[in-house]
Amino acid sequence: MKQMIIHGGKPLKGDVWIGGAKNSTVTLIPASILSRTPVTLEGVPRIADVDNLMDLLSEMDVECDFQDTTLRIDPTRIERRPLPAGKIKSLRASYYFMGALLGRFGKAVVGFPGGDDIGPRPIDQHIKGFEALGAQVDNENDQIIITAPKEGLHGARIHLAMPSVGATNNIILASVTAKGQTIIENAAKEPEIIDLATFLNNMGAVIRGAGTETIRIEGVDQLRAQVPHTIIPDRIEAGTYISLAACIGNGIRIHNIIEEHLDSYLAKVEEMGVVTEVDEDSIYVYPAGDLKMVQVKTDPYPGFATDLQQPITPLLLTAKKGEGVIIDTIYPKRIGHIAQLQKMGGAIRVENNIILIHPTKALHGAHVSAGEIRAGACLMIAGLMADGETIISNAGNILRGYDRVEDKLRQLGADVEIRDVK
Ligand SMILES: CC(=O)N[C@H]1[C@@H](OP(=O)(O)OP(=O)(O)OC[C@H]2O[C@@H](n3ccc(=O)[nH]c3=O)[C@H](O)[C@@H]2O)O[C@H](CO)[C@@H](O)[C@@H]1O
Numbered sequence: 001m002k003q004m005i006i007h008g009g010k011p012l013k014g015d016v017w018i019g020g021a022k023n024s025t026v027t028l029i030p031a032s033i034l035s036r037t038p039v040t041l042e043g044v045p046r047i048a049d050v051d052n053l054m055d056l057l058s059e060m061d062v063e064c065d066f067q068d069t070t071l072r073i074d075p076t077r078i079e080r081r082p083l084p085a086g087k088i089k090s091l092r093a094s095y096y097f098m099g100a101l102l103g104r105f106g107k108a109v110v111g112f113p114g115g116d117d118i119g120p121r122p123i124d125q126h127i128k129g130f131e132a133l134g135a136q137v138d139n140e141n142d143q144i145i146i147t148a149p150k151e152g153l154h155g156a157r158i159h160l161a162m163p164s165v166g167a168t169n170n171i172i173l174a175s176v177t178a179k180g181q182t183i184i185e186n187a188a189k190e191p192e193i194i195d196l197a198t199f200l201n202n203m204g205a206v207i208r209g210a211g212t213e214t215i216r217i218e219g220v221d222q223l224r225a226q227v228p229h230t231i232i233p234d235r236i237e238a239g240t241y242i243s244l245a246a247c248i249g250n251g252i253r254i255h256n257i258i259e260e261h262l263d264s265y266l267a268k269v270e271e272m273g274v275v276t277e278v279d280e281d282s283i284y285v286y287p288a289g290d291l292k293m294v295q296v297k298t299d300p301y302p303g304f305a306t307d308l309q310q311p312i313t314p315l316l317l318t319a320k321k322g323e324g325v326i327i328d329t330i331y332p333k334r335i336g337h338i339a340q341l342q343k344m345g346g347a348i349r350v351e352n353n354i355i356l357i358h359p360t361k362a363l364h365g366a367h368v369s370a371g372e373i374r375a376g377a378c379l380m381i382a383g384l385m386a387d388g389e390t391i392i393s394n395a396g397n398i399l400r401g402y403d404r405v406e407d408k409l410r411q412l413g414a415d416v417e418i419r420d421v422k
C-alpha cells in the first residue's frame, strides 16, 4: 500500500505543467488495438492506469515502449485472448477492451471492470449499444462475452438513456468498422470523446459530430495509424491545481491547459472571488483574498465535472462566511471524503447526499484514507493547507490519475513524500 505524507501549511509558488488527460489516455490505449499499424501517442501521463493498461496489452502480445511522454504501441502481432480478471479490476476504463476487441475481432471476453468506489456504475447502455450493432452479449462468471454475428456488426441508431462517456466511446470503438452507418443520440460531449474521434479519424475512421449530442459513424474496413497523436491536456488535473493554487498558493502558473475545457469550473472559482489570468495555454492563479461561499451542482459536460467536486471542496472551506452546497447529480454517493475532512477539522457534513460546507479557520493534520482518486486529490490539497502532518493511506488511488504528482508538488515547494508501506 502507498501512503502520501504531507507536512502542510507551506505557501506554494511557481509553475506546474499539466499532463495528458487520463480519461483520453485510457480510451486511446485500448483503441490502439484497432490499428493494423503501430501507434504513437504523445503527451502520455505517468499514471498507474497506463501501467495497468500496458500490462493488459502485453497479455495479448501487443508490445509497448513508453519513453518520457511518448508511448509506442505495436498491435501488429496481437492475439485475441480473454481478459477475465486481474488487471481488468484495477481500473474502470478496462471496459474499453469490450468495444475495441469487438471492433477488431468480432468477439470480446472481458471481466467486469473495477474503478473508483463512487457508488453504482452500471454498464447497461454499453451493452444496449453492442446489442443494437447486432452482437450477442452474455454474462458468465463475472465476465461479459460479446459476440458479433457471422456476417459482422452492422450500423444502428442508438439513443442513450443518459450521455454516458463510457457508452459513447465503447459504441464508437465497436462501430468504426461495422457495416453501414451508426448514429449515437444523446451522446456524451466531453472533450475526451472528441480526442478519441480525432485519433480514429486520423487512422481512416469516419466519425462526425463528436462533441455534440449526435455522433454519426460510417463504418470502414480497416484502420491504420499514420501519424502520432498528441493527447489533450487533463482538465481535471488542471482544475485540481487551480483549486490548490487558490487554497494555498502564493502565485502559481499552470501550463498546458485548454481554457474552454475548464469554462464551468473557472466560472465557479471566479464566482468565489479567485483572481486568475489566462494566457494562450496557461493560467496564473493569484493568491486568494476573502472568498465567497458558492453552490456547486455537477452535470455532464459542459457542466461542472463530478471529478472536480472533491478537488474544489477544500477551497469552499476557506470561504469567510455563509454555507456552501455541493450536489453531485452524476454520483450522489461520491461523499467518502467528507468523513476524512471532518477528521482534519473541516466544518462539513452530508445530509441526504447533499454536502454542506461552513467556513473553517484552520485544518489540522490527521491520518486519513483516499477511498478513490478524487477523494485523494481533495485530501492532498487539505493536507497541504493543514498545520502539521497528514498521512493519506491508499495513496495509490491518487497515482491512478495524477501524473508525477510528488515531483510536481515538490517543485511548487511542498513537503510531500510517497512511501510504500506493508
Ligand atoms: C475513464 C473515464 O472516462 N471515466 C470518467 C467517465 O466514467 P464513466 O464513463 O464510467 O461514466 P458515465 O459517463 O458512463 O456515467 C455517467 C452516469 O451514467 C450512469 N450510467 C452510465 C453508463 C450506463 O451504462 N448506465 C448508467 O446508468 C452512471 O452510473 C453515471 O451516473 O465519466 C464520469 C462522469 O463524467 C467520470 O467521473 C469518470 O472520470
Ligand SMILES: C=C(OP(=O)(O)O)C(=O)O
Pocket (backbone or CB within 6 Å): 091, 092, 093, 115, 116, 118, 307, 373, 374, 401
Ligand atoms: C471516476 C474517475 O475515474 P474512473 O472512471 O477511471 O474510475 C475519475 O477520474 O474521477
